[in-house]
Amino acid sequence: MALLEIRNLSVSFETSFGGFKAVDGIDLTVDKGEVLAIVGESGxxxxxxxxAVMGLLPKTAKVTADVMTxxxxxxxxxTSGQRRSIVGCDMSMIFQEPIASLNPCFTVGFQIEEVLRQHLGLNRSQAQKRAIxxxxxxxxxxxxxxLGAFPHQMSGxxxxxxxxxxxxxxxxxxxxxxxxxxALDVTIQKQILDLLMRxxxxxxxxxxMITHDMGVVAETADRVIVQYKGRKMEEADVLSLFEAPKSPYTRALLSALPENAVGDRLPTVSDFVMDETAPGAAQ
Structure with a gap:
Protein backbone atom coordinates (compact mmCIF):
# COMPACT_ATOMS: atom_id res chain seq x y z
CA MET A 1 0.00 0.00 0.00
CA ALA A 2 1.31 3.45 -0.95
CA LEU A 3 2.17 5.84 1.85
CA LEU A 4 0.22 8.60 0.06
CA GLU A 5 -2.39 7.94 -2.62
CA ILE A 6 -4.30 10.67 -4.44
CA ARG A 7 -6.86 10.05 -7.18
CA ASN A 8 -8.62 12.72 -9.24
CA LEU A 9 -7.67 15.64 -6.99
CA SER A 10 -9.17 18.97 -8.05
CA VAL A 11 -8.93 22.36 -6.36
CA SER A 12 -10.94 25.38 -7.45
CA PHE A 13 -11.41 28.94 -6.19
CA GLU A 14 -14.16 31.46 -6.69
CA THR A 15 -12.89 34.88 -7.78
CA SER A 16 -14.50 38.13 -8.84
CA PHE A 17 -13.95 36.94 -12.43
CA GLY A 18 -15.66 33.59 -11.82
CA GLY A 19 -14.42 30.14 -10.93
CA PHE A 20 -10.79 29.16 -11.34
CA LYS A 21 -9.53 25.56 -11.24
CA ALA A 22 -5.94 25.49 -9.97
CA VAL A 23 -5.65 21.69 -9.88
CA ASP A 24 -7.54 19.55 -12.38
CA GLY A 25 -7.80 15.79 -11.79
CA ILE A 26 -4.33 14.98 -10.49
CA ASP A 27 -3.37 11.40 -9.56
CA LEU A 28 -0.22 10.55 -7.59
CA THR A 29 1.26 8.03 -5.20
CA VAL A 30 4.33 8.10 -2.96
CA ASP A 31 5.84 5.03 -1.34
CA LYS A 32 7.87 4.89 1.86
CA GLY A 33 11.46 5.93 1.15
CA GLU A 34 10.63 7.21 -2.34
CA VAL A 35 11.49 10.66 -3.71
CA LEU A 36 8.81 12.06 -6.02
CA ALA A 37 9.45 15.31 -7.86
CA ILE A 38 6.53 17.47 -9.01
CA VAL A 39 7.83 19.85 -11.65
CA GLY A 40 6.29 22.64 -13.68
CA GLU A 41 6.35 26.39 -14.15
CA SER A 42 4.91 28.84 -11.62
CA GLY A 43 1.11 28.65 -11.60
CA ALA A 52 -4.79 20.62 -0.29
CA VAL A 53 -3.29 17.32 0.87
CA MET A 54 -2.02 19.03 4.03
CA GLY A 55 -5.42 20.67 4.64
CA LEU A 56 -3.88 24.13 4.65
CA LEU A 57 -5.96 25.86 1.98
CA PRO A 58 -8.51 28.52 2.97
CA LYS A 59 -12.12 27.45 3.45
CA THR A 60 -13.01 29.28 0.24
CA ALA A 61 -11.15 26.61 -1.74
CA LYS A 62 -13.20 23.72 -3.07
CA VAL A 63 -11.22 20.49 -2.78
CA THR A 64 -12.51 17.21 -4.23
CA ALA A 65 -10.86 13.81 -4.71
CA ASP A 66 -11.98 10.25 -5.36
CA VAL A 67 -9.18 8.97 -3.10
CA MET A 68 -6.97 10.87 -0.65
CA THR A 69 -5.27 8.52 1.81
CA THR A 79 -11.93 15.63 11.93
CA SER A 80 -9.90 18.79 12.50
CA GLY A 81 -8.39 17.22 15.62
CA GLN A 82 -7.40 14.04 13.78
CA ARG A 83 -5.83 16.07 10.98
CA ARG A 84 -3.85 18.21 13.45
CA SER A 85 -2.39 15.04 14.97
CA ILE A 86 -1.04 14.05 11.53
CA VAL A 87 -0.03 17.37 9.96
CA GLY A 88 3.29 18.56 11.35
CA CYS A 89 3.97 15.15 12.85
CA ASP A 90 3.64 12.20 10.45
CA MET A 91 3.27 14.49 7.43
CA SER A 92 5.27 17.72 7.31
CA MET A 93 5.92 20.48 4.80
CA ILE A 94 8.79 22.89 4.17
CA PHE A 95 7.31 26.05 2.71
CA GLN A 96 8.66 28.53 0.18
CA GLU A 97 10.40 31.67 1.46
CA PRO A 98 11.60 30.46 4.87
CA ILE A 99 11.95 33.92 6.42
CA ALA A 100 8.31 34.70 5.59
CA SER A 101 7.17 31.27 6.82
CA LEU A 102 8.64 31.66 10.30
CA ASN A 103 6.77 33.80 12.83
CA PRO A 104 8.82 37.01 13.28
CA CYS A 105 7.45 37.55 16.80
CA PHE A 106 8.92 34.37 18.31
CA THR A 107 12.43 32.97 18.59
CA VAL A 108 13.37 30.03 16.40
CA GLY A 109 13.84 27.96 19.55
CA PHE A 110 10.27 28.63 20.68
CA GLN A 111 8.91 27.68 17.26
CA ILE A 112 10.78 24.37 17.12
CA GLU A 113 9.94 23.55 20.73
CA GLU A 114 6.26 24.27 20.11
CA VAL A 115 6.15 21.46 17.53
CA LEU A 116 7.75 19.06 19.99
CA ARG A 117 5.44 19.99 22.85
CA GLN A 118 2.33 19.85 20.69
CA HIS A 119 2.94 16.53 18.96
CA LEU A 120 5.27 14.61 21.28
CA GLY A 121 4.17 15.96 24.65
CA LEU A 122 7.69 16.93 25.73
CA ASN A 123 8.14 19.28 28.67
CA ARG A 124 10.05 22.54 28.31
CA SER A 125 13.45 21.09 29.25
CA GLN A 126 13.05 18.06 27.00
CA ALA A 127 11.84 20.18 24.08
CA GLN A 128 14.77 22.59 24.43
CA LYS A 129 17.29 19.75 24.48
CA ARG A 130 15.71 18.17 21.39
CA ALA A 131 15.58 21.56 19.61
CA ILE A 132 19.33 21.95 20.11
CA LEU A 147 17.65 29.11 20.10
CA GLY A 148 17.16 32.69 21.26
CA ALA A 149 17.50 34.24 17.80
CA PHE A 150 14.57 35.74 15.91
CA PRO A 151 14.14 34.92 12.20
CA HIS A 152 15.28 38.38 11.07
CA GLN A 153 18.58 37.81 12.85
CA MET A 154 19.37 34.80 10.67
CA SER A 155 20.29 34.44 7.00
CA GLY A 156 17.96 32.91 4.43
CA ALA A 183 15.99 32.71 -3.16
CA LEU A 184 19.16 30.99 -1.89
CA ASP A 185 22.54 31.38 -3.56
CA VAL A 186 23.97 28.44 -5.48
CA THR A 187 26.33 27.25 -2.73
CA ILE A 188 23.57 27.25 -0.10
CA GLN A 189 21.16 25.56 -2.54
CA LYS A 190 23.55 22.62 -2.86
CA GLN A 191 23.97 22.39 0.91
CA ILE A 192 20.20 22.38 1.49
CA LEU A 193 19.56 19.73 -1.17
CA ASP A 194 22.36 17.54 0.20
CA LEU A 195 20.91 17.95 3.71
CA LEU A 196 17.40 16.98 2.60
CA MET A 197 18.60 13.91 0.72
CA ARG A 198 20.76 12.80 3.65
CA MET A 209 10.10 17.68 -3.99
CA ILE A 210 8.13 20.54 -5.59
CA THR A 211 10.29 22.45 -8.04
CA HIS A 212 10.54 24.15 -11.42
CA ASP A 213 14.25 23.28 -11.65
CA MET A 214 14.97 20.26 -13.84
CA GLY A 215 18.49 20.10 -12.42
CA VAL A 216 17.03 19.51 -8.95
CA VAL A 217 14.78 16.81 -10.42
CA ALA A 218 17.74 15.01 -12.00
CA GLU A 219 19.74 15.17 -8.77
CA THR A 220 17.09 14.10 -6.28
CA ALA A 221 14.12 12.21 -7.73
CA ASP A 222 13.23 8.57 -8.25
CA ARG A 223 10.04 9.44 -10.12
CA VAL A 224 8.70 12.63 -11.70
CA ILE A 225 5.28 14.18 -12.33
CA VAL A 226 5.16 17.08 -14.80
CA GLN A 227 2.29 19.56 -14.36
CA TYR A 228 0.96 22.27 -16.63
CA LYS A 229 -2.09 24.46 -15.95
CA GLY A 230 -3.19 22.22 -13.10
CA ARG A 231 -3.06 19.00 -15.13
CA LYS A 232 -0.60 16.11 -15.13
CA MET A 233 1.20 16.08 -18.46
CA GLU A 234 3.46 13.13 -17.82
CA GLU A 235 4.69 10.74 -15.14
CA ALA A 236 7.83 8.62 -15.41
CA ASP A 237 10.92 7.45 -13.58
CA VAL A 238 13.59 10.12 -13.72
CA LEU A 239 15.86 8.36 -16.23
CA SER A 240 13.01 7.72 -18.69
CA LEU A 241 11.79 11.30 -18.41
CA PHE A 242 15.15 12.79 -19.35
CA GLU A 243 15.96 10.24 -22.04
CA ALA A 244 12.56 9.97 -23.75
CA PRO A 245 10.01 12.61 -22.65
CA LYS A 246 6.55 11.94 -24.07
CA SER A 247 4.78 15.25 -23.50
CA PRO A 248 5.49 18.34 -25.64
CA TYR A 249 5.54 20.37 -22.43
CA THR A 250 8.19 18.13 -20.85
CA ARG A 251 10.29 18.48 -23.98
CA ALA A 252 9.84 22.24 -23.73
CA LEU A 253 11.06 22.27 -20.12
CA LEU A 254 14.10 20.17 -20.95
CA SER A 255 14.92 22.27 -24.01
CA ALA A 256 14.88 25.41 -21.87
CA LEU A 257 17.86 24.22 -19.81
CA PRO A 258 20.87 26.57 -20.16
CA GLU A 259 23.02 23.91 -21.86
CA ASN A 260 20.47 23.80 -24.69
CA ALA A 261 20.79 27.48 -25.57
CA VAL A 262 21.27 28.32 -29.25
CA GLY A 263 23.46 31.37 -29.42
CA ASP A 264 22.22 33.84 -26.83
CA ARG A 265 18.61 32.57 -26.85
CA LEU A 266 16.91 29.77 -24.93
CA PRO A 267 13.85 28.01 -26.36
CA THR A 268 10.59 28.84 -24.60
CA VAL A 269 7.40 26.86 -24.07
CA SER A 270 5.73 28.95 -26.78
CA ASP A 271 8.26 27.58 -29.28
CA PHE A 272 6.58 24.19 -28.94
CA VAL A 273 3.17 23.13 -30.25
CA MET A 274 1.13 22.45 -27.11
CA ASP A 275 -1.76 20.16 -27.99
CA GLU A 276 -3.09 19.23 -24.55
CA THR A 277 -5.39 16.59 -26.04
CA ALA A 278 -2.62 14.76 -27.89
CA PRO A 279 -1.43 11.36 -26.67
CA GLY A 280 1.16 11.85 -23.95
CA ALA A 281 0.06 15.41 -23.28
CA ALA A 282 -2.06 14.58 -20.25
CA GLN A 283 -1.83 11.18 -18.64
Whole structure:
Protein backbone atom coordinates (compact mmCIF):
# COMPACT_ATOMS: atom_id res chain seq x y z
CA MET A 1 0.00 0.00 0.00
CA ALA A 2 1.31 3.45 -0.95
CA LEU A 3 2.17 5.84 1.85
CA LEU A 4 0.22 8.60 0.06
CA GLU A 5 -2.39 7.94 -2.62
CA ILE A 6 -4.30 10.67 -4.44
CA ARG A 7 -6.86 10.05 -7.18
CA ASN A 8 -8.62 12.72 -9.24
CA LEU A 9 -7.67 15.64 -6.99
CA SER A 10 -9.17 18.97 -8.05
CA VAL A 11 -8.93 22.36 -6.36
CA SER A 12 -10.94 25.38 -7.45
CA PHE A 13 -11.41 28.94 -6.19
CA GLU A 14 -14.16 31.46 -6.69
CA THR A 15 -12.89 34.88 -7.78
CA SER A 16 -14.50 38.13 -8.84
CA PHE A 17 -13.95 36.94 -12.43
CA GLY A 18 -15.66 33.59 -11.82
CA GLY A 19 -14.42 30.14 -10.93
CA PHE A 20 -10.79 29.16 -11.34
CA LYS A 21 -9.53 25.56 -11.24
CA ALA A 22 -5.94 25.49 -9.97
CA VAL A 23 -5.65 21.69 -9.88
CA ASP A 24 -7.54 19.55 -12.38
CA GLY A 25 -7.80 15.79 -11.79
CA ILE A 26 -4.33 14.98 -10.49
CA ASP A 27 -3.37 11.40 -9.56
CA LEU A 28 -0.22 10.55 -7.59
CA THR A 29 1.26 8.03 -5.20
CA VAL A 30 4.33 8.10 -2.96
CA ASP A 31 5.84 5.03 -1.34
CA LYS A 32 7.87 4.89 1.86
CA GLY A 33 11.46 5.93 1.15
CA GLU A 34 10.63 7.21 -2.34
CA VAL A 35 11.49 10.66 -3.71
CA LEU A 36 8.81 12.06 -6.02
CA ALA A 37 9.45 15.31 -7.86
CA ILE A 38 6.53 17.47 -9.01
CA VAL A 39 7.83 19.85 -11.65
CA GLY A 40 6.29 22.64 -13.68
CA GLU A 41 6.35 26.39 -14.15
CA SER A 42 4.91 28.84 -11.62
CA GLY A 43 1.11 28.65 -11.60
CA UNK A 44 0.93 24.99 -12.63
CA UNK A 45 -0.78 23.98 -9.38
CA UNK A 46 2.14 22.19 -7.73
CA UNK A 47 1.99 23.93 -4.36
CA UNK A 48 -1.81 24.23 -4.28
CA UNK A 49 -2.21 20.49 -4.74
CA UNK A 50 0.10 19.70 -1.83
CA UNK A 51 -1.48 22.36 0.39
CA ALA A 52 -4.79 20.62 -0.29
CA VAL A 53 -3.29 17.32 0.87
CA MET A 54 -2.02 19.03 4.03
CA GLY A 55 -5.42 20.67 4.64
CA LEU A 56 -3.88 24.13 4.65
CA LEU A 57 -5.96 25.86 1.98
CA PRO A 58 -8.51 28.52 2.97
CA LYS A 59 -12.12 27.45 3.45
CA THR A 60 -13.01 29.28 0.24
CA ALA A 61 -11.15 26.61 -1.74
CA LYS A 62 -13.20 23.72 -3.07
CA VAL A 63 -11.22 20.49 -2.78
CA THR A 64 -12.51 17.21 -4.23
CA ALA A 65 -10.86 13.81 -4.71
CA ASP A 66 -11.98 10.25 -5.36
CA VAL A 67 -9.18 8.97 -3.10
CA MET A 68 -6.97 10.87 -0.65
CA THR A 69 -5.27 8.52 1.81
CA UNK A 70 -2.14 8.84 3.93
CA UNK A 71 -0.74 5.79 5.70
CA UNK A 72 -4.16 4.15 5.51
CA UNK A 73 -6.11 7.17 6.84
CA UNK A 74 -8.74 8.82 4.61
CA UNK A 75 -7.79 12.51 4.63
CA UNK A 76 -11.20 13.50 3.28
CA UNK A 77 -13.06 12.32 6.39
CA UNK A 78 -10.71 13.28 9.23
CA THR A 79 -11.93 15.63 11.93
CA SER A 80 -9.90 18.79 12.50
CA GLY A 81 -8.39 17.22 15.62
CA GLN A 82 -7.40 14.04 13.78
CA ARG A 83 -5.83 16.07 10.98
CA ARG A 84 -3.85 18.21 13.45
CA SER A 85 -2.39 15.04 14.97
CA ILE A 86 -1.04 14.05 11.53
CA VAL A 87 -0.03 17.37 9.96
CA GLY A 88 3.29 18.56 11.35
CA CYS A 89 3.97 15.15 12.85
CA ASP A 90 3.64 12.20 10.45
CA MET A 91 3.27 14.49 7.43
CA SER A 92 5.27 17.72 7.31
CA MET A 93 5.92 20.48 4.80
CA ILE A 94 8.79 22.89 4.17
CA PHE A 95 7.31 26.05 2.71
CA GLN A 96 8.66 28.53 0.18
CA GLU A 97 10.40 31.67 1.46
CA PRO A 98 11.60 30.46 4.87
CA ILE A 99 11.95 33.92 6.42
CA ALA A 100 8.31 34.70 5.59
CA SER A 101 7.17 31.27 6.82
CA LEU A 102 8.64 31.66 10.30
CA ASN A 103 6.77 33.80 12.83
CA PRO A 104 8.82 37.01 13.28
CA CYS A 105 7.45 37.55 16.80
CA PHE A 106 8.92 34.37 18.31
CA THR A 107 12.43 32.97 18.59
CA VAL A 108 13.37 30.03 16.40
CA GLY A 109 13.84 27.96 19.55
CA PHE A 110 10.27 28.63 20.68
CA GLN A 111 8.91 27.68 17.26
CA ILE A 112 10.78 24.37 17.12
CA GLU A 113 9.94 23.55 20.73
CA GLU A 114 6.26 24.27 20.11
CA VAL A 115 6.15 21.46 17.53
CA LEU A 116 7.75 19.06 19.99
CA ARG A 117 5.44 19.99 22.85
CA GLN A 118 2.33 19.85 20.69
CA HIS A 119 2.94 16.53 18.96
CA LEU A 120 5.27 14.61 21.28
CA GLY A 121 4.17 15.96 24.65
CA LEU A 122 7.69 16.93 25.73
CA ASN A 123 8.14 19.28 28.67
CA ARG A 124 10.05 22.54 28.31
CA SER A 125 13.45 21.09 29.25
CA GLN A 126 13.05 18.06 27.00
CA ALA A 127 11.84 20.18 24.08
CA GLN A 128 14.77 22.59 24.43
CA LYS A 129 17.29 19.75 24.48
CA ARG A 130 15.71 18.17 21.39
CA ALA A 131 15.58 21.56 19.61
CA ILE A 132 19.33 21.95 20.11
CA UNK A 133 19.89 18.46 18.69
CA UNK A 134 17.74 19.29 15.66
CA UNK A 135 19.59 22.54 14.93
CA UNK A 136 22.88 20.67 15.15
CA UNK A 137 21.48 17.97 12.86
CA UNK A 138 20.64 20.50 10.15
CA UNK A 139 24.07 22.12 10.39
CA UNK A 140 23.49 25.30 12.40
CA UNK A 141 26.57 26.22 14.41
CA UNK A 142 26.39 27.24 18.07
CA UNK A 143 22.91 25.73 18.17
CA UNK A 144 22.18 26.46 21.84
CA UNK A 145 22.83 30.19 21.41
CA UNK A 146 20.76 30.24 18.22
CA LEU A 147 17.65 29.11 20.10
CA GLY A 148 17.16 32.69 21.26
CA ALA A 149 17.50 34.24 17.80
CA PHE A 150 14.57 35.74 15.91
CA PRO A 151 14.14 34.92 12.20
CA HIS A 152 15.28 38.38 11.07
CA GLN A 153 18.58 37.81 12.85
CA MET A 154 19.37 34.80 10.67
CA SER A 155 20.29 34.44 7.00
CA GLY A 156 17.96 32.91 4.43
CA UNK A 157 19.95 29.68 4.43
CA UNK A 158 19.84 29.48 8.23
CA UNK A 159 16.08 30.10 8.25
CA UNK A 160 15.63 27.32 5.71
CA UNK A 161 17.60 24.99 7.99
CA UNK A 162 15.34 25.99 10.89
CA UNK A 163 12.29 25.17 8.74
CA UNK A 164 13.79 21.76 7.95
CA UNK A 165 14.48 21.19 11.66
CA UNK A 166 10.83 21.94 12.45
CA UNK A 167 9.61 19.71 9.63
CA UNK A 168 11.64 16.67 10.73
CA UNK A 169 11.22 17.23 14.48
CA UNK A 170 8.75 14.36 14.85
CA UNK A 171 10.43 12.02 12.33
CA UNK A 172 7.66 12.31 9.72
CA UNK A 173 6.80 9.49 7.37
CA UNK A 174 6.26 11.99 4.52
CA UNK A 175 8.05 15.29 3.95
CA UNK A 176 6.87 17.78 1.32
CA UNK A 177 9.54 20.28 0.27
CA UNK A 178 8.07 23.21 -1.65
CA UNK A 179 10.81 24.93 -3.67
CA UNK A 180 13.25 24.47 -0.76
CA UNK A 181 16.11 26.33 -2.49
CA UNK A 182 14.17 29.38 -3.72
CA ALA A 183 15.99 32.71 -3.16
CA LEU A 184 19.16 30.99 -1.89
CA ASP A 185 22.54 31.38 -3.56
CA VAL A 186 23.97 28.44 -5.48
CA THR A 187 26.33 27.25 -2.73
CA ILE A 188 23.57 27.25 -0.10
CA GLN A 189 21.16 25.56 -2.54
CA LYS A 190 23.55 22.62 -2.86
CA GLN A 191 23.97 22.39 0.91
CA ILE A 192 20.20 22.38 1.49
CA LEU A 193 19.56 19.73 -1.17
CA ASP A 194 22.36 17.54 0.20
CA LEU A 195 20.91 17.95 3.71
CA LEU A 196 17.40 16.98 2.60
CA MET A 197 18.60 13.91 0.72
CA ARG A 198 20.76 12.80 3.65
CA UNK A 199 17.88 13.15 6.10
CA UNK A 200 15.51 11.38 3.72
CA UNK A 201 17.90 8.44 3.39
CA UNK A 202 18.66 8.23 7.11
CA UNK A 203 15.02 8.33 8.21
CA UNK A 204 13.48 6.46 5.27
CA UNK A 205 10.95 9.21 4.66
CA UNK A 206 8.79 9.54 1.60
CA UNK A 207 9.78 12.89 0.04
CA UNK A 208 7.85 15.06 -2.40
CA MET A 209 10.10 17.68 -3.99
CA ILE A 210 8.13 20.54 -5.59
CA THR A 211 10.29 22.45 -8.04
CA HIS A 212 10.54 24.15 -11.42
CA ASP A 213 14.25 23.28 -11.65
CA MET A 214 14.97 20.26 -13.84
CA GLY A 215 18.49 20.10 -12.42
CA VAL A 216 17.03 19.51 -8.95
CA VAL A 217 14.78 16.81 -10.42
CA ALA A 218 17.74 15.01 -12.00
CA GLU A 219 19.74 15.17 -8.77
CA THR A 220 17.09 14.10 -6.28
CA ALA A 221 14.12 12.21 -7.73
CA ASP A 222 13.23 8.57 -8.25
CA ARG A 223 10.04 9.44 -10.12
CA VAL A 224 8.70 12.63 -11.70
CA ILE A 225 5.28 14.18 -12.33
CA VAL A 226 5.16 17.08 -14.80
CA GLN A 227 2.29 19.56 -14.36
CA TYR A 228 0.96 22.27 -16.63
CA LYS A 229 -2.09 24.46 -15.95
CA GLY A 230 -3.19 22.22 -13.10
CA ARG A 231 -3.06 19.00 -15.13
CA LYS A 232 -0.60 16.11 -15.13
CA MET A 233 1.20 16.08 -18.46
CA GLU A 234 3.46 13.13 -17.82
CA GLU A 235 4.69 10.74 -15.14
CA ALA A 236 7.83 8.62 -15.41
CA ASP A 237 10.92 7.45 -13.58
CA VAL A 238 13.59 10.12 -13.72
CA LEU A 239 15.86 8.36 -16.23
CA SER A 240 13.01 7.72 -18.69
CA LEU A 241 11.79 11.30 -18.41
CA PHE A 242 15.15 12.79 -19.35
CA GLU A 243 15.96 10.24 -22.04
CA ALA A 244 12.56 9.97 -23.75
CA PRO A 245 10.01 12.61 -22.65
CA LYS A 246 6.55 11.94 -24.07
CA SER A 247 4.78 15.25 -23.50
CA PRO A 248 5.49 18.34 -25.64
CA TYR A 249 5.54 20.37 -22.43
CA THR A 250 8.19 18.13 -20.85
CA ARG A 251 10.29 18.48 -23.98
CA ALA A 252 9.84 22.24 -23.73
CA LEU A 253 11.06 22.27 -20.12
CA LEU A 254 14.10 20.17 -20.95
CA SER A 255 14.92 22.27 -24.01
CA ALA A 256 14.88 25.41 -21.87
CA LEU A 257 17.86 24.22 -19.81
CA PRO A 258 20.87 26.57 -20.16
CA GLU A 259 23.02 23.91 -21.86
CA ASN A 260 20.47 23.80 -24.69
CA ALA A 261 20.79 27.48 -25.57
CA VAL A 262 21.27 28.32 -29.25
CA GLY A 263 23.46 31.37 -29.42
CA ASP A 264 22.22 33.84 -26.83
CA ARG A 265 18.61 32.57 -26.85
CA LEU A 266 16.91 29.77 -24.93
CA PRO A 267 13.85 28.01 -26.36
CA THR A 268 10.59 28.84 -24.60
CA VAL A 269 7.40 26.86 -24.07
CA SER A 270 5.73 28.95 -26.78
CA ASP A 271 8.26 27.58 -29.28
CA PHE A 272 6.58 24.19 -28.94
CA VAL A 273 3.17 23.13 -30.25
CA MET A 274 1.13 22.45 -27.11
CA ASP A 275 -1.76 20.16 -27.99
CA GLU A 276 -3.09 19.23 -24.55
CA THR A 277 -5.39 16.59 -26.04
CA ALA A 278 -2.62 14.76 -27.89
CA PRO A 279 -1.43 11.36 -26.67
CA GLY A 280 1.16 11.85 -23.95
CA ALA A 281 0.06 15.41 -23.28
CA ALA A 282 -2.06 14.58 -20.25
CA GLN A 283 -1.83 11.18 -18.64
Missing amino acids: SGKSVGML FDGADLRTL ELLELVGIRDAEAR GQCQRVMIAMAIACNPKLLIADEPTT LQAEHGMGLI
